[in-house]
Amino acid sequence: MNEHFVVRPADALAGTVDVVGxxxxxxxxxxxxxxxxxxxxxxxxxxxxxVPLMADVLRSLGCEVAVDGDVVEIDVPAELNSEADYRxxxxxxxSVCVLGPLVxxxxxxVVPLPGGDAIGSRPLDMHQAGLRLLGARSEISHGCVVAEAxxxxxxxxxxxxxxxxxxxxxxxxxxxxxxFAEGTTVIDNAAREPExxxxxxxxxxxxxxxxxxxxxTLTVHGGADLVPTTHRVIGDRIVGATWAFASVMTGxxxxxxxVDPHHLDLVLDKLTQAGATYEAVSEGFRVRxxxxxxxxxxxxxxxxGFPTDLQPMAIALSAVSEGTSMITENVFEGRFRFVEEMVRxxxxxxxxxxxxxxxxxxxxxxxxxxxSDIRAGAGLVLAGLLADGETEVWxxxxxxxxxxxxxENLRALxxxxxxxxxxxxx
Ligand code: UD1
Numbered sequence: 001m002n003e004h005f006v007v008r009p010a011d012a013l014a015g016t017v018d019v020v021g022x023x024x025x026x027x028x029x030x031x032x033x034x035x036x037x038x039x040x041x042x043x044x045x046x047x048x049x050x051v052p053l054m055a056d057v058l059r060s061l062g063c064e065v066a067v068d069g070d071v072v073e074i075d076v077p078a079e080l081n082s083e084a085d086y087r088x089x090x091x092x093x094x095s096v097c098v099l100g101p102l103v104x105x106x107x108x109x110v111v112p113l114p115g116g117d118a119i120g121s122r123p124l125d126m127h128q129a130g131l132r133l134l135g136a137r138s139e140i141s142h143g144c145v146v147a148e149a150x151x152x153x154x155x156x157x158x159x160x161x162x163x164x165x166x167x168x169x170x171x172x173x174x175x176x177x178x179x180f181a182e183g184t185t186v187i188d189n190a191a192r193e194p195e196x197x198x199x200x201x202x203x204x205x206x207x208x209x210x211x212x213x214x215x216x217t218l219t220v221h222g223g224a225d226l227v228p229t230t231h232r233v234i235g236d237r238i239v240g241a242t243w244a245f246a247s248v249m250t251g252x253x254x255x256x257x258x259v260d261p262h263h264l265d266l267v268l269d270k271l272t273q274a275g276a277t278y279e280a281v282s283e284g285f286r287v288r289x290x291x292x293x294x295x296x297x298x299x300x301x302x303x304x305g306f307p308t309d310l311q312p313m314a315i316a317l318s319a320v321s322e323g324t325s326m327i328t329e330n331v332f333e334g335r336f337r338f339v340e341e342m343v344r345x346x347x348x349x350x351x352x353x354x355x356x357x358x359x360x361x362x363x364x365x366x367x368x369x370x371x372s373d374i375r376a377g378a379g380l381v382l383a384g385l386l387a388d389g390e391t392e393v394w395x396x397x398x399x400x401x402x403x404x405x406x407x408e409n410l411r412a413l414x415x416x417x418x419x420x421x422x423x424x425x426x
Pocket of ligand 1: 023024025027094122123124125126127128165166167168169170302307308309331332333
């Protein structure tokens with residue numbers, strides 16, 4: 001693919017940007033639809049490639065799926081295929097979230113391992129440990145994670161489950177696996193991300209008896225039959241925050257609509273420390289930059305901590321801030337690959353283990369750079385807005401996977417960016 005973005009220096013970004021449903025929510029909600037026979041409708045879906053890819057995963061399990069604009073309709077049959085097919089799963093890491101619903105519905109699931117990731121290793125040990133406590137055998141066999149209720153005709157049983165770390169994916173899979181288990185399941189040290197709350201809400205609408213969504217203890221009273229529902233995906237807080245960072249970096253004035261500012265309490269507070277002001281407005285929030293940002297230290301942690309998905313934006317902002325910032329990555333060890341690309345753009349940055357030290361410079365220096373994942377790609381584009389000359393950002397397919405209409409949205413705010421097809425520069 002020769003497609004890349006050309007980014008030129010931008011003045012203060014200004015205007016309003018509408019943000020649609022969260023990528024990290026919609027894929028799990030599509031998987032949750034498997035739990036009820038009949039038609040589930042999901043609205044406010046982002047128009048990104050991952051949605052049709054997830055539709056393919058569900059089709060391989062026997063569902064009929066229609067994707068029409070921001071609406072996804074999933075018809076779930078009484079008999080599901082319990083084995084996801086490698087071709088569809090391998091294209092979408094998040095498809096591993098069908099594991100829990102399949103074990104719940106079929107008492108058995110075979111899901112090919114989606115493989116490595118540019119942001120670091122992503123094991124499934126906590127997912128498997130949780131399923132084992134619910135009474136399923138689980139092993140990795142021939143490249144697949146296999147889970148099966150122990151013994152013929154055996155049911156899953158409610159259990160007390162402690163997660164070693166509040167993993168988003170493990171919380172989701174164990175939660176969905178437990179909805180038909182006999183008795184009560186308690187998931188402790190559960191993830192508290194707004195996307196988990198969204199999933200809990202949808203499962204409740206389907207008839208599941210779950211309490212504690214948004215806290216670190218989820219309680220599920222298993223056994224209820226679930227019915228299909230119509231559910232609206234929550235707004236994408238990571239996309240919304242990306243525009244907030246762009247506003248602060250350029251001294252701009254950007255209103256983000258479609259995202260609950262409470263999902264970004266800590267992020268917006270940090271941006272205030274960097275010199276910005278923000279206010280809640282109808283259906284969103286407004287963030288105004290104020291000259292060159294001040295340096296701030298950033299520490300990524302599970303929600304409600306600072307999101308690892310915004311770590312590249314924090315580094316991009318630190319790279320042009322007044323002063324020195326320390327960034328600590330506690331969730332994905334591979335994320336600092338992004339720093340190498342930032343150094344190519346003239347950032348004064350170095351890493352040591354899971355810390356990065358960034359000394360801000362007034363202006364970055366344009367160069368061709370490569371996006372290693374969705375968020376790194378967005379961070380490089382923001383950095384390009386503060387670089388002299390033309391910055392080429394390559395491997396933009398990553399950006400397209402997480403940011404619907406990225407170029408169009410950024411241009412509408414006054415960003416000087418275009419999508420170009422040309423031979424690679426190296
Ligand atoms: C989700 C998000 C991702 C976000 C991340 C953390 C989706 C599709 N992706 O990923 O954008 O960056 O949450 O907010 O929703 N871990 C284990 N064993 C396990 C499971 C996880 O060691 O069984 C580790 C991971 O390697 C990682 C950490 O736990 O270091 C957090 O991972 P997790 O919260 O599970 O992230 P994902 O659900 O994969």
